[in-house]
Amino acid sequence: MSTAILTPADRKFHPLRDSATMLRRNLKRMLRYPSMTIMLIGMPVVFLLLFVYVFGGTLGAGLQGGGGRAAYANYVAPAIILMTITATVQGTAISIAMDMTEGIIARFRTMHIARVSVLTGHVLGSVIQAMIALTAVIGVALLVGFRPAASFGGWLLTAGFLVVVTFALVWLCVALGQVSKSVETASNIPMPLILLPFLSSGFVPTDSMPAGLRWFAEHQPFTPIIETMRALLMDKPVGNDGWIALAWCAVLALGGYLWSKKLYNRES
Amino acid sequence: MTISVTGLRKSFGDHQVLDGVDLTVPPGTVFSLLGANGAGKTTTVKILSTLIKADAGEARVAGYDVAREPDAVRAAIGVTGQFSAVDKLLTGAENLRLMADLHQLSRAEGRQRTARLLERFDLTDAAGKPAGTYSGGMLRRLDLAMTLVGRPQVIFLDEPTSGLDPRSRREMWQIVRNLVADGVTIFLTTQYLVEADELADRIAVLDGGRVVAEGTAEELKRRIPGGHVRLHFADEDQLGAARQALAEATREGEGLALRVPSDGSLSALKTLIDRLDERAVKVGEMSVHTPDLDDVFLALTGKATEKVN
Numbered sequence: 355m356s357t358a359i360l361t362p363a364d365r366k367f368h369p370l371r372d373s374a375t376m377l378r379r380n381l382k383r384m385l386r387y388p389s390m391t392i393m394l395i396g397m398p399v400v401f402l403l404l405f406v407y408v409f410g411g412t413l414g415a416g417l418q419g420g421g422g423r424a425a426y427a428n429y430v431a432p433a434i435i436l437m438t439i440t441a442t443v444q445g446t447a448i449s450i451a452m453d454m455t456e457g458i459i460a461r462f463r464t465m466h467i468a469r470v471s472v473l474t475g476h477v478l479g480s481v482i483q484a485m486i487a488l489t490a491v492i493g494v495a496l497l498v499g500f501r502p503a504a505s506f507g508g509w510l511l512t513a514g515f516l517v518v519v520t521f522a523l524v525w526l527c528v529a530l531g532q533v534s535k536s537v538e539t540a541s542n543i544p545m546p547l548i549l550l551p552f553l554s555s556g557f558v559p560t561d562s563m564p565a566g567l568r569w570f571a572e573h574q575p576f577t578p579i580i581e582t583m584r585a586l587l588m589d590k591p592v593g594n595d596g597w598i599a600l601a602w603c604a605v606l607a608l609g610g611y612l613w614s615k616k617l618y619n620r621e622s
Numbered sequence: 623m624t625i626s627v628t629g630l631r632k633s634f635g636d637h638q639v640l641d642g643v644d645l646t647v648p649p650g651t652v653f654s655l656l657g658a659n660g661a662g663k664t665t666t667v668k669i670l671s672t673l674i675k676a677d678a679g680e681a682r683v684a685g686y687d688v689a690r691e692p693d694a695v696r697a698a699i700g701v702t703g704q705f706s707a708v709d710k711l712l713t714g715a716e717n718l719r720l721m722a723d724l725h726q727l728s729r730a731e732g733r734q735r736t737a738r739l740l741e742r743f744d745l746t747d748a749a750g751k752p753a754g755t756y757s758g759g760m761l762r763r764l765d766l767a768m769t770l771v772g773r774p775q776v777i778f779l780d781e782p783t784s785g786l787d788p789r790s791r792r793e794m795w796q797i798v799r800n801l802v803a804d805g806v807t808i809f810l811t812t813q814y815l816v817e818a819d820e821l822a823d824r825i826a827v828l829d830g831g832r833v834v835a836e837g838t839a840e841e842l843k844r845r846i847p848g849g850h851v852r853l854h855f856a857d858e859d860q861l862g863a864a865r866q867a868l869a870e871a872t873r874e875g876e877g878l879a880l881r882v883p884s885d886g887s888l889s890a891l892k893t894l895i896d897r898l899d900e901r902a903v904k905v906g907e908m909s910v911h912t913p914d915l916d917d918v919f920l921a922l923t924g925k926a927t928e929k930v931n
Binding site: 361362363365367368371372375378379382383386387456457458460461462463464465466467 | 686691701703705706707711716726768772
């Protein structure tokens with residue numbers, strides 16, 4: 355056995371291998387507990403159907419240039435896509451909190467492993483889970499009348515952008531999951547993330563909102579993120595929104611990462 | 623010394639949990655930290671296993687300072703806490719392989735060690751079932767098996783049998799004895815005196831954040847004059863007569879029984895019987911009690927009165 359020759363102080367860290375091990379653990383957990391993934395897909399799909407078929411006719415008529423239900427399906431799709439991501443990251447907060455309440459994290463903390471791998475395992479697992487959920491939700495959107503104009507390149511850019519957005523929000527939720535004292539709080543703390551898409555340009559154009567709300571909607575991160583998605587999917591120029599969205603993602607990812615790391619290393 | 627601790631202090635807010643703890647544990651022995659709930663046992667284990675930092679004092683485990691070289695300490699130790707540290711969604715075998723992967727074992731080596739540990743801990747039949755379906759005893763065995771995957775030099779067992787049924791507790795004891803036979807050093811905390819008596823080479827009694835006594839089980843028992851003879855009587859008259867004959871006796875609650883301090887030797891018993899005979903006191907039952915670790919524990923932690931009364 356090779357490890358027996360090394361003294362404890364000589365042992366090296368293997369962050370990549372440890373992260374891969376933790377990722378495998380999280381993927382296995384997702385397979386054992388598929389109801390979570392199904393819920394992540396179901397919730398945005400229900401909102402999609404609601405907004406396209408119940409509100410879509412009226413809301414679509416109010417869009418610039420009118421257009422009714424068909425135009426509204428195109429308008430609301432990016433917001434539903436973003437909801438899929440926020441639902442997934444809420445799930446991340448819950449599973450982190452579940453981990454924390456069980457003894458396994460304490461075990462990991464007393465083991466000679468790359469510490470951050472516990473968190474990166476969750477982050478990578480959630481990004482994969484989000485991509486699966488997004489594929490399913492976009493598929494349903496296409497079935498109910500979403501007609502994007504994006505070329506293959508546009509789709510690739512969209513996919514890349516969605517990974518970036520998910521990555522940023524997951525890190526935030528890894529911190530929120532650790533802050534929570536229980537699984538219940540972990541499912542409540544990220545609620546603003548679920549609500550924020552409604553207070554953005556996702557469901558109705560911001561210029562239809564009262565002044566104060568409009569100011570908030572135009573300056574919160576989800577509006578540039580949705581506008582960027584909309585432009586990419588509809589093959590329109592992205593403009594400044596793309597950079598503003600990426601800047602927000604960078605801030606959220608870095609802030610979430612540093613906060614998470616600090617929380618993970620705090621005393622238990 | 624595999625573990626050496628000097629002047630360890632830790633407080634949480636205003637609450638002083640450890641108030642200057644000193645301990646030494648020689649290699650290849652079982653050391654038991656004995657104490658009631660809240661005595662500071664788990665806090666001590668958390669500090670020694672690098673989970674939390676002490677406010678003051680020094681602690682070395684396997685030759686490394688827990689505060690300055692936590693990574694080296696982590697590479698040398700294994701910890702099984704009182705709350706099962708297993709992934710309940712994964713199967714028993716998957717939990718063990720997870721540990722093997724985290725210890726950078728090759729796939730073949732990992733599988734081999736997993737199979738051997740499943741066999742040794744009698745978990746082979748349940749290997750493919752999610753750990754969430756395991757009984758308390760099985761969970762504890764899996765937990766300890768996971769700790770052993772990395773072949774630690776020092777194992778911390780924090781109340782390893784709390785909440786287990788008597789059979790599982792005995793199985794756990796046997797497992798611990800086998801570990802010592804392999805040359806591992808074990809640091810065990812428990813609130814069960816029997817457990818410390820059964821397993822430990824040395825015992826330290828922790829009370830109010832301090833070590834109030836340390837030694838082998840025998841040494842500790844010798845320190846306490848807890849031996850007595852218990853006399854049981856048929857009625858109040860006989861009991862009253864006996865109390866007149868034996869001034870040193872104390873009554874056991876409201877019952878018809880007296881306790882007479884005694885070392886339990888034959889001559890002491892003979893003297894006692896003679897004194898009772900002189901007054902023609904009829905004794906219903908008589909039994910000799912030598913001090914056990916319970917007496918030691920209760921006496922040392924200042925709760926002896928509860929037991930006597």
